[in-house]
Amino acid sequence: xxxxxxxxxxxxKPKLKQYKLFDGGGMFLLVHPNGSKYWRMKFNFEDKxxxxxxxxxxxxxxxxxxxxxxxxxxxxxxxINPIEEKRKERQDNLDRANKDKLEAQKESITFGKVAExxxxxxxxxxxxxxxxxxxxxxxxxxxxxxxxxxxxxxxxQDVIANLRKLESEGKxxxxxxxxxxxxxxxxxxxxxxxxxxxPAKYLQKIFTKPQPKNHASLPISELPVFLKKIVDDSGTFPxxxxxxxxxxxxxxxxxxLRHAMWNDFNLECDEPLWIVPDYDMKxxxxxxxxxxxxxxxxxxxxxQFSGPDGFVFPQVRNPQKAMSENTLLYFSNRLGYAGRNxxxxxRKVASTTLxxxxxxxxxxxxxxxxxxxxxxxxxxxxxxxxxxERRKMLNWWSNYIDSLLV
Numbered sequence: 206x207x208x209x210x211x212x213x214x215x216x217x218k219p220k221l222k223q224y225k226l227f228d229g230g231g232m233f234l235l236v237h238p239n240g241s242k243y244w245r246m247k248f249n250f251e252d253k254x255x256x257x258x259x260x261x262x263x264x265x266x267x268x269x270x271x272x273x274x275x276x277x278x279x280x281x282x283x284x285i286n287p288i289e290e291k292r293k294e295r296q297d298n299l300d301r302a303n304k305d306k307l308e309a310q311k312e313s314i315t316f317g318k319v320a321e322x323x324x325x326x327x328x329x330x331x332x333x334x335x336x337x338x339x340x341x342x343x344x345x346x347x348x349x350x351x352x353x354x355x356x357x358x359x360x361x362q363d364v365i366a367n368l369r370k371l372e373s374e375g376k377x378x379x380x381x382x383x384x385x386x387x388x389x390x391x392x393x394x395x396x397x398x399x400x401x402x403x404p405a406k407y408l409q410k411i412f413t414k415p416q417p418k419n420h421a422s423l424p425i426s427e428l429p430v431f432l433k434k435i436v437d438d439s440g441t442f443p444x445x446x447x448x449x450x451x452x453x454x455x456x457x458x459x460x461x462l463r464h465a466m467w468n469d470f471n472l473e474c475d476e477p478l479w480i481v482p483d484y485d486m487k488x489x490x491x492x493x494x495x496x497x498x499x500x501x502x503x504x505x506x507x508x509q510f511s512g513p514d515g516f517v518f519p520q521v522r523n524p525q526k527a528m529s530e531n532t533l534l535y536f537s538n539r540l541g542y543a544g545r546n547x548x549x550x551x552r553k554v555a556s557t558t559l560x561x562x563x564x565x566x567x568x569x570x571x572x573x574x575x576x577x578x579x580x581x582x583x584x585x586x587x588x589x590x591x592x593x594e595r596r597k598m599l600n601w602w603s604n605y606i607d608s609l610l611v
Contacts, residue, residue: 209234211267214242232274234262244270246277250286257287314399316359316390317352323393330464332520332529339386346371346383356394361404368412377415384408389484422550423542425558429609434540436610444510445536448518448528451503452548454603455479455494456555458487458575459548463527465517470496470504476596477501492575495596497603555602564601569594 209228217226219240226234232246244259259265259273277287320343328336350367351359364387371380387405394400423431432453435446452462461481471478477496483489496504504517511519518528533548552574559570569591 209267214262214267217242228267228271228274230274230278232259232270244273246274248277248281250281255286255288257291314356315352316354316356317348319356319394319397319399320347320352320390323390329525330516330527332526335530342379342383343386346379347387356391357400359400359404361408364405365408365411368408372412377413380412381409381415384412420547420549420553421545422553423546425554428554431540431542431546432606432610438540441536441539442521444507444518444521444528445532447503447507447510449533449536451500451507451518452533453551453555453606454497454500454503455599456552456574457481457492457494458552459530459533461486461492463516463518463530467511467513467515467517470517472496472501472504486575490575493592494573495592495599497600499603499607500599558605559598559602565598566591566594569598573598 209226213226214234217234217236219236219238221238223235223237225245226236228234230246231248232244235243235245237243242262244262244265246257246259248255248257257277259270262270265273280287280290324336324340324343327339331339347367351363368380368384371377371383384405388403391400391403391405395403435449438446448462452459455462465479465481469480469482471480477500479494479496481492481494483491486492507517511517511524515524516527520526520528537543537546537548556570556574559565559573560567572591573595
């Protein structure tokens with residue numbers, strides 16, 4: 206039988222200790238010393254004593270408290286713990302609120318914002334020209350489609366549609382360049398947890414491959430004169446001359462040389478080695494480059510200009526940035542080879558000479574050129590493939606270069 210009335214509750218005065226006013230069915234009003242009055246209901250569930258809360262009087266009236274008691278009793282009878290149900294409801298509401306918050310945050314993290322953040326960080330190791338070229342291509346080819354879109358919402362089909370426009374215009378090389386930048390931007394976004402997965406990855410096979418450029422290169426017969434001009438030149442920074450000689454000895458791609466860091470090299474051992482990181486390789490596969498004694502000597506000479514940390518071949522005026530992509534080409538042009546020689550052309554000279562001498566296995570030469578040899582699994586895991594043979598080959602090549610200077 207109900208025992209409380211609104212008048213009884215209103216007239217209940219606080220005491221030094223809290224006390225209870227019972228209304229039946231396990232429900233009571235808990236009166237605190239500060240005058241606050243709380244609705245509670247004691248009940249048993251699965252042989253354990255529980256205490257439910259219905260709110261504070263007068264926010265919850267006596268009539269409303271009794272209705273809540275009736276509802277809770279019915280749930281208990283049906284095998285539902287009202288406390289657990291309320292806790293679950295609170296958690297669901299919290300999860301919903303968090304989800305809404307995350308969705309709102311996701312909407313605010315646009316591709317343009319992430320790309321600009323990536324560009325700002327990467328530009329620290331780029332030349333000024335390359336920095337401008339990258340943002341210009343993004344502004345022109347990518348931002349109109351993706352700039353204002355949440356990066357997490359961009360799908361593989363969206364990326365394909367964007368690149369197809371370039372392909373349809375016959376801009377195959379631009380298409381591939383933009384594709385590579387998209388891959389890198391989405392990799393950065395994934396690391397920063399702005400998106401899940403990389404929608405720009407593994408798309409090369411469905412697009413028209415650009416025709417390889419015909420890089421001008423010197424005939425091997427002109428290499429002795431070219432080498433002598435490098436040695437005799439007095440109007441060029443020593444670092445540029447050293448970089449050019451190192452390029453000829455190791456014949457890597459220009460970007461790999463420009464971005465080489467001192468911590469990529471192990472020179473204090475019997476078998477010196479340069480490990481070119483995968484992100485500095487055109488094919489995305491780490492390359493182990495064995496170093497001849499001549500190559501090590503060049504690096505030792507470079508230490509007085511740039512060692513022992515940072516870029517091995519930095520800009521002269523800004524050592525915090527990599528050497529400009531055109532520095533070596535301008536040097537070659539100044540020596541009188543404009544239009545007749547490119548820096549990439551030294552790779553062709555080395556490849557042709559090493560193949561034609563009939564000493565070295567084709568796969569050994571191709572591995573050193575970082576051309577794709579063998580199946581995909583073999584390429585991905587055997588980073589040091591033919592390392593011993595390549596070490597012998599590069600020693601032979603450096604000795605051959607020295608012989609041309611005699």
